[in-house]
Amino acid sequence: MSSHRGDVPERVSEHRRIAVLGGVYSNAEALAAVLADTRRRDAEAVFCLGDLGGFGAHPDRVFPLLREHDVRVVRGNYDEAVAAGAADCNCGYTDPRDNHYARLSYAYTVAHTSATNRAWLATLPGHRRARLGPHRVFMCHGSPRRINEFLWESTTPDGLLRRLLADHAADVLLCTHTGLKWRRALDGGAAHAVNVGAVGRPENDGTPDVWYALLTGGPELEVEFVSVAYDHEAAARALEAEGLPREFAETLRTGWWTTCLENLPARERARGRF
Amino acid sequence: MPAIPPGVADAPRAPFVTLSALWLVLTGTLCNLRCTHCLNASGPDEPWLAPLDGAVARRALTEAEALGVREVYFTGGEPFLHREILPLLETSLAMAATTVLTNGTVMTDALAGALAALAGASRYSLEIRVSLDAAEAEANDRVRGRGTWERALRTLRTLDARGLLPIVTATEIADGAGAYDRFRALLRGLGIAKPRVKILPVFPVGRAAGAPGVRLTDADLEGFDRTTLQCAETRVVAADGVYACPILAGLPGARLSDGALAAALGPAALYHEACATCHRTGATCRNA
Numbered sequence: 001m002s003s004h005r006g007d008v009p010e011r012v013s014e015h016r017r018i019a020v021l022g023g024v025y026s027n028a029e030a031l032a033a034v035l036a037d038t039r040r041r042d043a044e045a046v047f048c049l050g051d052l053g054g055f056g057a058h059p060d061r062v063f064p065l066l067r068e069h070d071v072r073v074v075r076g077n078y079d080e081a082v083a084a085g086a087a088d089c090n091c092g093y094t095d096p097r098d099n100h101y102a103r104l105s106y107a108y109t110v111a112h113t114s115a116t117n118r119a120w121l122a123t124l125p126g127h128r129r130a131r132l133g134p135h136r137v138f139m140c141h142g143s144p145r146r147i148n149e150f151l152w153e154s155t156t157p158d159g160l161l162r163r164l165l166a167d168h169a170a171d172v173l174l175c176t177h178t179g180l181k182w183r184r185a186l187d188g189g190a191a192h193a194v195n196v197g198a199v200g201r202p203e204n205d206g207t208p209d210v211w212y213a214l215l216t217g218g219p220e221l222e223v224e225f226v227s228v229a230y231d232h233e234a235a236a237r238a239l240e241a242e243g244l245p246r247e248f249a250e251t252l253r254t255g256w257w258t259t260c261l262e263n264l265p266a267r268e269r270a271r272g273r274f
Numbered sequence: 275m276p277a278i279p280p281g282v283a284d285a286p287r288a289p290f291v292t293l294s295a296l297w298l299v300l301t302g303t304l305c306n307l308r309c310t311h312c313l314n315a316s317g318p319d320e321p322w323l324a325p326l327d328g329a330v331a332r333r334a335l336t337e338a339e340a341l342g343v344r345e346v347y348f349t350g351g352e353p354f355l356h357r358e359i360l361p362l363l364e365t366s367l368a369m370a371a372t373t374v375l376t377n378g379t380v381m382t383d384a385l386a387g388a389l390a391a392l393a394g395a396s397r398y399s400l401e402i403r404v405s406l407d408a409a410e411a412e413a414n415d416r417v418r419g420r421g422t423w424e425r426a427l428r429t430l431r432t433l434d435a436r437g438l439l440p441i442v443t444a445t446e447i448a449d450g451a452g453a454y455d456r457f458r459a460l461l462r463g464l465g466i467a468k469p470r471v472k473i474l475p476v477f478p479v480g481r482a483a484g485a486p487g488v489r490l491t492d493a494d495l496e497g498f499d500r501t502t503l504q505c506a507e508t509r510v511v512a513a514d515g516v517y518a519c520p521i522l523a524g525l526p527g528a529r530l531s532d533g534a535l536a537a538a539l540g541p542a543a544l545y546h547e548a549c550a551t552c553h554r555t556g557a558t559c560r561n562a
Contacts, residue, residue: 094472094562096454145292150562154399155345155371163342262470263562265371265399266439269468 013072014131019043019226020139021212022076022176023198026056026109027252028065029238030210033230034199035069041214041226047128049176049196050076050141052121053109054089054102055248056200057238063117075124076141076177077148081106082113083121090148095262101245102260108244129170133217135192138170142177151175151195153182154267161186161193172221174213179260180204180268181211183223192221199228202255204272208232209255282527285545286492288500288518293539294345294507295560296338297520300359301325301351302513307377309407309418311445311482313521316351323524324513325351328358332365334511337535339369345560346372349520354380360388367396373561375443377418378404378426381433390436401561402433403443403472409456427464434466441470441561472562475555477548479521487547494553495544504558505542509535518542519549520559 019038024031038046048071053059066073075083077090089106093099113121127144130137143149144164161184165173173193181197196213197203203211209227216222236249247258256273257264264272302323305316314323335346346366353359353374366372393400404426408414411423418426433440442457454471461469476482500506505518512523515531516538522528527545530538544553551557 094558096473097458152399154397157339157342157344157370157398159339159369160342160344261468265561266393266401267399269439269470270437272468274468 010129012129012131013045015044015217016133017043017214017216018130018132019046019212019214020049020174020194020196021046021199022049022051022141022196023179023200024048024052024062025054025198025200026052026059026062027200027210027235028056028058028061029232029235030199030228030230031062031065034210034212034228035065035071037226037228038069038212038214043214045130046071047130047139047174048073049139049174050074050124051078051176051198051200052076053082053113054078054105054200056235057242057244059109059113060117063120072128073124074128074139074141075121075126075147078106078109079121079124080147082110083118085110085118093260093263098260098262101247104245108242131217132172132215132221134219135172135217135221136170137172137174137215138165138168139174141175143175144168144173148177150178150263151193152178152180152265152268153184153195154265156193158184158186162191165191165193172215174215181213181225183225189220192223194223197225201251201257202232204257204268205255206273207255208252277526279527279545281489282543282545285543286490286495287541288503288505288544289541290539291501291506293338293341293343293509293535295347295504295509296334296343296345296535297347297349297508297510297523298326298331298334298362299323299350299510299512299520299523300331300348300353300356300362303524304351304355305377306352306355306380307419307422309377309481311407311417311476311480313477313480313482314524315480321351325356326511326513328362330511330513331358331362334535335366335369338509341535343370346370347375347520347560348372349375352377352380354385360392363389363392363400367392367398367400369398371398371401373401373403375403375405376429377422378406378429379422381429383432386432386436386438389433390438393438400438401441402438403441403561404430404433405443406457407444409453409460430461430466431464434464439468439470441472443472443474445474445476474559475551475557477521477551479546479548483547488550489547490544490550490553494550498553503544503552504560505544508559509538511535521548522546
């Protein structure tokens with residue numbers, strides 16, 4: 001047990017290997033494929049860093065999968081908003097085009113998430129801790145200090161990571177929220193930051209596959225990003241059948257982001273098609 | 275030091291949460307343009323806020339890195355008029371993502387090439403924000419000066435050709451509703467495949483200051499999370515001290531310390547009319 005920001009002791013689970021995923025975005029087809037993959041790779045526990053809803057066609061189909069696979073979930077900004085019935089997703093967009101699509105997605109997600117599942121979302125913790133061998137792992141959605149802070153690879157300095165890790169008594173920081181995976185070892189491998197990316201939306205790399213992270217403890221922390229192919233055509237057709245924007249289906253089919261682009265820093269934006 | 279204006283002592287405060295963004299007012303108010311709405315009344319005359327000494331800027335960067343800063347902004351005036359901008363950018367990009375706010379009228383091919391080289395050598399993003407005020411030349415030039423639209427567009431094309439993906443930063447002063455779509459169309463028309471546009475409100479400060487207007491009170495902020503204000507996570511280093519807000523830099527009521535960042539990490543007074551605009555619009559001076 002350890003404490004975090006206060007005197008309430010929190011549970012720290014101990015593992016040899018964990019699978020960590022983020023950004024499900026109501027993509028039940030992708031989530032099912034990813035969870036099956038984690039089983040094949042001998043992960044002792046599966047963690048999800050939040051944002052279960054948004055974007056995809058079947059919000060309520062995500063929850064049974066998470067329960068069936070005993071996934072330990074951290075609350076994302078989307079989950080927080082859906083649980084509270086907030087006016088918007090608090091995604092942090094400033095751009096009117098991004099906000100247009102975000103509003104459509106959010107309204108659809110709220111309308112298609114049952115009261116039971118919304119109540120469950122309200123119970124999710126804001127962070128989780130684990131131990132992987134000697135490594136103290138801190139898991140959150142955006143950043144340890146703000147649920148909707150974007151930790152992009154090209155805008156997250158080493159100095160900030162060191163400070164966040166020190167402030168939260170951790171050696172390994174795991175996050176999501178951006179939808180793009182990256183990892184960085186600090187101080188000769190004494191500390192690590194890993195953005196696990198998203199399983200609900202492809203990587204903006206021109207392939208429809210999605211990614212999650214596999215972490216194995218030991219004297220050296222092993223981090224492996226795993227790509228998973230899934231029936232993205234079925235997911236895209238489901239979006240179309242629900243009358244959701246065709247740009248969303250296009251993203252699933254092509255692997256290129258068509259929306260939520262304006263928050264991308266120059267480096268990450270340059271890698272995509274749009 | 276000029277006297278503290280009335281109302282500062284009694285103004286509501288924004289807490290300091292963390293140093294997320296460091297701004298350097300690199301050229302003070304020295305600028306080659308004299309825009310009608312300029313937030314700090316910059317221009318080509320003797321600047322009322324002096325340019326930042328390179329050594330002071332480097333010291334601020336070092337201090338900010340130790341405080342875990344997330345991103346750095348270079349502003350002015352026109353920051354590309356600072357003789358040390360390239361070495362300072364190199365220093366900044368070695369530690370964090372860095373943005374330069376420019377009027378886009380002093381860019382050359384050689385400078386764009388140097389910027390591209392710096393961006394390519396850094397792990398962190400270099401962002402160039404180019405100011406425009408309308409998607410049409412005439413409306414823009416009424417605000418920013420004759421010929422500025424053409425020159426800024428040339429800069430946008432030059433930067434885009436170098437892969438630097440500039441962000442057009444505009445205010446609502448000339449273009450009003452629908453400005454965002456018009457700017458996107460303008461950029462696409464220039465052949466820019468990844469148009470990036472940021473729209474800001476006009477703040478009642480500098481040349482856009484009018485008659486004394488509404489100021490915030492503690493009652494206005496009841497139930498409002500003050501930690502969401504930009505000034506809760508921002509510090510601004512100018513030649514005469516440290517501030518919490520880039521558009522209030524140089525104003526005596528906004529000064530938090532005379533020099534060191536570490537001495538400026540306390541609450542900030544929300545005393546200015548511009549604070550009410552920021553609160554009302556939820557605007558962010560950061561890129562996103």
